[in-house]
Amino acid sequence: MELSSIYTELIMEHSRSSRNRRLLEEKDREERGHNPNCGDDITLQIKFAGGKIDDLAFTGSGCAISQASTSIMIDLIKGKGKEEALELIDIFLRLIKGDGLTEEEEEKLGEAVVLKNISYMPARVKCAVLAWHTLKELIKS
Amino acid sequence: MELSSIYTELIMEHSRSSRNRRLLEEKDREERGHNPNCGDDITLQIKFAGGKIDDLAFTGSGCAISQASTSIMIDLIKGKGKEEALELIDIFLRLIKGDGLTEEEEEKLGEAVVLKNISYMPARVKCAVLAWHTLKELIKS
């Protein structure tokens, strides 16, 4: 595999971006997610409004893949309803598991589809899914 | 190897013989020897007279090789002095270890030389040497 097909420009951009890396001024809940075998962790903060996810942001540290995945996820999820968010999380987790997605499903994921190749790197799957699992906990809690 | 070169007629005879299998009427000492990994054990009784081994006998149970070796040993050792007995034990143990003996040494062992082929049967070495080790303890104790 090629470096550029995993660490794509989009991933590099998101991993460096600080747009979604912040503390919310008003939050409804927060959730910490961690990967024991690398020691990395992130914290997600969420704010709901009118049944929708009004704001979402993260702090913490990790590898480029985990940071990019978190940032991409936030862009995708913000503004969505709980149910839709959970559905998107589910689709994303199946993408990374290497399950084939339908075209329609891929479309729903938007930019997050760039993380598809991670499914060929078993050692890094945990990085791609960290934020998504954390968000699932956060929404369900 | 041939059955008849290990379980030689002499060995078979000694293993069946009851000549040396008895309790001494008068004994100076006795010693028990056992092989934990087969559960067999024998007890040697000894009587000294004038610095010589005046009488020696055994009781107990075990395989044909251990019983024959014990009986042959008793025939060889009876009437010998302590020092000479210890020397013979030493020669015998070297025979079974597979060390080459000198002709003179083999001669000293007499009939006991028939046990030589046991050195090719590592699993049975413990049988051939049981009585001899026990006797060594007995003389030295």
Added chain:
Amino acid sequence: MSRVALNYIYNENARTRRPIIINKEMGNKINPYLLKKDFPVFQDKVDGRELIYLDNAATTQKPYTVIEAVRKYSQQFHGNPHRGAHYLSVKATELYDQARQKVREFIKARSAKEIIFTRNTTEAINLVAYSYGMNFIDEGDEIVLSIAEHHSNILPWQQVARSRRARLKYMYLDEDGRLSKDEVKSKITERTKLVCLTHMSNVLGTIFPVREIIEYAHQKGALVLIDGAQGIPHVEVDVQELNADFYVFSGHKMLGPMGIGVLYAREELLEVMPPFLSGGDMIEYVSEDTASFAPLPEKFEAGTQNVEGAVGLAAAIDYLNSIGMDKIHQHEQDLTAYALERMQGISYLTLYGPTDLEERGGIISFNVAGIHPHDLASIVDLDGIALRAGHHCAQPLMKYLQLVASCRISFYLYNTKEDIDQLIDSLDRARSWFSNGTK
């Protein structure tokens, strides 16, 4: 005799080194002559003689596929599994996980988390003794064993009983080497915390009614550990259907490599049991003074694991599956029937263990009048026959049977009626030599 007449099937595939799959249409029996071709040890003379291997309860021989799987792993895919991002480490992790899945399927466990790789049966039992026994068995509790247990399923419990002031109780056998219902009911009571029972006696060949005993023990509130060292290799096992709490076995007794064994335990139990060995990958976070532990199954696998052993065990399971455990069992039953029939007719032989084929498997203990078992083992070895003599690591049983030692033969899929015939010829020769000095 009809049940013991083997209906051999000749199969062209046999000349290749592939496992032989016998079609149902060709009859429901396996052909051990063809299977033997899968095992390199039977291709050459061993120490100048044709090998007749009747020591399968001690350890089994390995087919090419197992040896090749280990070689291939070692040559092409070797890395330290877990944590590594590089190809070989990922590959080793993958193969190790696949092996665990294969074991799970083979014994029909609910989840791969319930499969802990150990070195052998003995270590698996020690793990349970240290982690479960030393923490959950208390003063006054009773541990019930059968008198037929292997030392590996006795000593760890002696130690637990001593340390925890618990009581060891033995279930004794009837004259045919069976466990009677009355005996089971009189020993397993409300005070019983754990029952430890071998699936098949490695001395008498008795196959114990483990499912019924587990059910009864559960009614009384006890857990049950089944020592499957002689179970899994010979009979189909479904741990869920058995409802065993712990089931343990060794790779080397089921065509696999040495150095790999398995502890199956119900997930709920493994969850509450503390780790046994510690260090390496079985942690989450470690500080100077404390540590938190990884989830199952890693929690119980400390240090670099035997990946090549696990890969070899997976290949062994593939091989066994390609034949079919039901056929293997049937073949062993046929051999046992034939051997018992022949041996029962020989006056100088004393046989131990159940005579009813329904209650036993392919392990037969016997003695030859006038010949010490260890002499007999040496003598038949001169004819290339491998059998075992001694106490078979079951001294309490031997004492109970009032035996110092016995000879033991034990069958596996590659044994033939001819092996038994040759054994009996060899016994006859030994017997004449010992009686009157002729062969």
Added chain:
Amino acid sequence: MSRVALNYIYNENARTRRPIIINKEMGNKINPYLLKKDFPVFQDKVDGRELIYLDNAATTQKPYTVIEAVRKYSQQFHGNPHRGAHYLSVKATELYDQARQKVREFIKARSAKEIIFTRNTTEAINLVAYSYGMNFIDEGDEIVLSIAEHHSNILPWQQVARSRRARLKYMYLDEDGRLSKDEVKSKITERTKLVCLTHMSNVLGTIFPVREIIEYAHQKGALVLIDGAQGIPHVEVDVQELNADFYVFSGHKMLGPMGIGVLYAREELLEVMPPFLSGGDMIEYVSEDTASFAPLPEKFEAGTQNVEGAVGLAAAIDYLNSIGMDKIHQHEQDLTAYALERMQGISYLTLYGPTDLEERGGIISFNVAGIHPHDLASIVDLDGIALRAGHHCAQPLMKYLQLVASCRISFYLYNTKEDIDQLIDSLDRARSWFSNGTK
């Protein structure tokens, strides 16, 4: 630069699959290009790329001779050792005993009774912790570790300390990753019962002055366990000269198979220590309620042992001996000098550990500015380079160094200067990609 300029020797023998013996006359260096030919993993592309294997501290690759020894054992000589009178059992016993003798000679132990085979380093340490620690370490005693220990040499002692109400004390490192005399003297005192120290840090590469520390500890009345997982494979070890009380290591880190490790301990200690695992062959007599134990070394080896692992380890020792541990060590030092020299010149790299070659071996930890270690490991893997990223099972050390993770390369006899050059090229490419999106 002169000390790092390798003087390669070309040797015709190399094309055969035999270990290469370099004559002194041909210069005192080994030629890794020739040695590589002894290792099948380097003969083919791995996952489509030339393998550059720099993860030797995790596990090493195996030469043909080791793979063949295991295969041959499995095909021709496999039996359950001990107790069997038949040929295969005798043969397996003999090969197992020979392997033990080989290990004894290799580490120069007084007696083969002092060599206990285990699964790996981790199990060996756990054995000492359970058998020695849980019985001989008492309330108020102190166990002194270095902060550089692998989890396998920490967790068992945390458990002993907790159960026995003993105290764990850590010796910290100076800025260069060394253990100062002052630190040693302030931590090891009359209250110290046991000192547990790694021979070489698996993170920093520091080789600790184990002989001096053992001597000092003995003066204070303490015993010393040396974790030799990173020692034995790389430096000549004479346990008698070291005067170590316990010395432990793993076969898979010294060209041998997985599933086999060694505990060396002084005979007097093993004599008084109770068995750890029980069952199988480690007994003399067993009754229903008690048992007496076999003499050393069997007392500590319960159940069927990994004979093929031991045979493979013996072949690995033969291979190492055929090269010479002094030459292997020198080669690694040459590579380390070369790597340090090149890497110190690169501004985006931070290196950890001693800079003085006298105090270190061939393990180098580093980080690349702006790239997370796990990303780096994935990126260089795309170039076929195997290195490790993470906490290296040494979280307390990492915390002490204030690091979450690092990248680690570790050398062995088959590594070349070219491997290092390629690594650095790969680091450069990763760095440009991460800085400005070009390769």
